[in-house]
Amino acid sequence: MTDLTGYPRADGRKGIRNTVVVAYLVECAHFVASKIVAGFPDDDVQLIGFPGCFPNDYAANMMDRLCTHPNVGAVLFVSLGCESFDKVRASTAVSESGRPVKTLVIQKAGGTASTVEAGRDWVRGALGEIADIQRVPMGIDELIVGTVCGGSDGTSGISGNPAAGKAFDMLVQEGAACIFEETGELIGCEEIMADRAVTPELGQALRESVQKAERYYATLGYGSFAAGNAAGGLSTIEEKSLGAYVKSGDSPISGLIKPGDIPPRGGLYLMDVVPDGDVRFGFPNISDNAEIVEMIASGAHLSLFVTGRGSVVGSAISPVIKICANPETYRALSDDMDVNAGDIIEGVRSIEAVGQEIRDLVVATAAGAQTKSEAMGHREFILTYKSFAPIGPACLPAA
Amino acid sequence: MTGPFLLLHETDNVLVARQTAPKGLEVTLEGRTLTLSRLIPLAHKIARHDIEEGDKILKYGMPIGVATQAIAAGEHVHVHNIRSDYTPTHALQDADGVSAGVAQ
Numbered sequence: 001m002t003d004l005t006g007y008p009r010a011d012g013r014k015g016i017r018n019t020v021v022v023a024y025l026v027e028c029a030h031f032v033a034s035k036i037v038a039g040f041p042d043d044d045v046q047l048i049g050f051p052g053c054f055p056n057d058y059a060a061n062m063m064d065r066l067c068t069h070p071n072v073g074a075v076l077f078v079s080l081g082c083e084s085f086d087k088v089r090a091s092t093a094v095s096e097s098g099r100p101v102k103t104l105v106i107q108k109a110g111g112t113a114s115t116v117e118a119g120r121d122w123v124r125g126a127l128g129e130i131a132d133i134q135r136v137p138m139g140i141d142e143l144i145v146g147t148v149c150g151g152s153d154g155t156s157g158i159s160g161n162p163a164a165g166k167a168f169d170m171l172v173q174e175g176a177a178c179i180f181e182e183t184g185e186l187i188g189c190e191e192i193m194a195d196r197a198v199t200p201e202l203g204q205a206l207r208e209s210v211q212k213a214e215r216y217y218a219t220l221g222y223g224s225f226a227a228g229n230a231a232g233g234l235s236t237i238e239e240k241s242l243g244a245y246v247k248s249g250d251s252p253i254s255g256l257i258k259p260g261d262i263p264p265r266g267g268l269y270l271m272d273v274v275p276d277g278d279v280r281f282g283f284p285n286i287s288d289n290a291e292i293v294e295m296i297a298s299g300a301h302l303s304l305f306v307t308g309r310g311s312v313v314g315s316a317i318s319p320v321i322k323i324c325a326n327p328e329t330y331r332a333l334s335d336d337m338d339v340n341a342g343d344i345i346e347g348v349r350s351i352e353a354v355g356q357e358i359r360d361l362v363v364a365t366a367a368g369a370q371t372k373s374e375a376m377g378h379r380e381f382i383l384t385y386k387s388f389a390p391i392g393p394a395c396l397p398a399a
Numbered sequence: 400m401t402g403p404f405l406l407l408h409e410t411d412n413v414l415v416a417r418q419t420a421p422k423g424l425e426v427t428l429e430g431r432t433l434t435l436s437r438l439i440p441l442a443h444k445i446a447r448h449d450i451e452e453g454d455k456i457l458k459y460g461m462p463i464g465v466a467t468q469a470i471a472a473g474e475h476v477h478v479h480n481i482r483s484d485y486t487p488t489h490a491l492q493d494a495d496g497v498s499a500g501v502a503q
Contacts, residue, residue, distance in 0.1 A: 235444070235477050235481050235488065236481065
């Protein structure tokens with residue numbers, strides 16, 4: 001039983017937040033967009049955007065998905081005017097989703113000051129307009145939950161990630177869609193993961209996604225492995241991978257998606273975040289927030305973030321629940337951490353008990369409780385160039 | 400008694416520190432009592448028994464890399480004596496978890 005409620009959206013999905021998003025369409029409009037947002041310190045108004053000037057299908061798709069995410073109630077686009085981003089198409093997509101939308105073009109609106117003024121006027125109106133949306137009952141089986149790990153150390157794979165995996169098992173059992181990711185951090189796990197696929201064809205697709213990641217990172221020269229991982233006791237990418245893999249839990253793997261693909265039903269999904277084709281745009285994900293943003297684009301209402309070294313980030317659009325794997329880090333950064341999985345290392349609580357706490361916190365956060373990073377105003381956001389081929393026919397469960 | 404060290408899987412040849420273990424600590428590994436030759440920070444690994452150059456390093460019962468030199472029982476197992484079978488590891492000078500004051 002749950003008394004969850006959500007904001008109903010025209011596409012049938014429900015949001016757990018009702019955010020006004022201000023989106024810059026090129027870095028040249030970033031400052032003006034951020035000044036608009038700064039006028040609303042006490043309202044749920046958040047900044048996102050794409051910095052590049054050149055058109056890219058991935059960026060357009062990601063911005064569409066983010067701006068029509070169920071947690072978003074209204075969208076203001078801020079354009080410089082000469083960038084290549086197709087703002088007419090983007091604003092049509094948002095408008096067709098039933099949300100209030102407006103585009104301001106700085107070159108036509110009279111520059112910085114007048115665009116900021118016009119933007120703040122519009123946001124004020126939009127906040128009033130969406131404040132009337134009534135929450136309706138929502139089931140756990142309508143939730144999409146993502147998980148990432150970042151700032152990992154040798155504790156992540158022993159405490160925080162297994163506990164997140166237990167929470168995932170419970171949520172999948174209750175009908176939620178759960179997404180785990182970073183094929184570049186599953187190198188070495190491909191065979192055991194393929195065995196969990198619901199069909200042999202999906203198993204092969206999972207295996208190939210990791211092999212692609214291995215080739216991609218080999219070309220770059222080193223893996224998805226930060227220097228701090230080594231200081232924290234991790235020696236190799238496959239050691240990091242095995243620790244990260246356990247956050248997927250024990251459920252069968254129902255599907256393989258790419259950023260922006262929305263899970264069609266409950267179950268466990270792997271997100272392939274490594275671009276297809278030759279290495280063209282550098283590192284697949286240049287920081288943890290890039291992965292969080294991609295899971296949000298695939299509909300994640302909230303994300304679990306397991307850290308050993310101690311990340312403090314949140315995210316725009318969807319709340320982040322931070323699970324600290326390392327008891328020493330927890331003591332140092334407890335104001336930033338929602339869950340102390342370090343208890344498992346110290347023998348105070350079981351993996352199951354911490355998993356239950358995480359599952360309960362997911363439901364409480366969905367019901368409106370703020371996470372630590374959310375309450376402090378963390379709204380990190382990053383989106384860079386990538387390119388993907390569509391997923392293959394074996395990747396999704398039958399509708 | 401392996402003290403503060405955790406065996407994650409019965410086939411593993413490394414143990415993981417569940418708390419920072421000081422230099423000089425006596426640890427009993429497979430019936431032999433050894434003394435740690437250096438501080439082992441939380442979540443770092445030591446050899447459970449003698450490991451030969453070229454041996455697979457097993458953690459969680461699965462290979463996490465290969466020994467680049469012989470490693471004696473009780474020694475720190477890390478980027479200085481094992482390497483990935485996939486892509487090389489990028490580390491800074493504080494990779495030992497001690498030199499920059501981390502994990503203390």
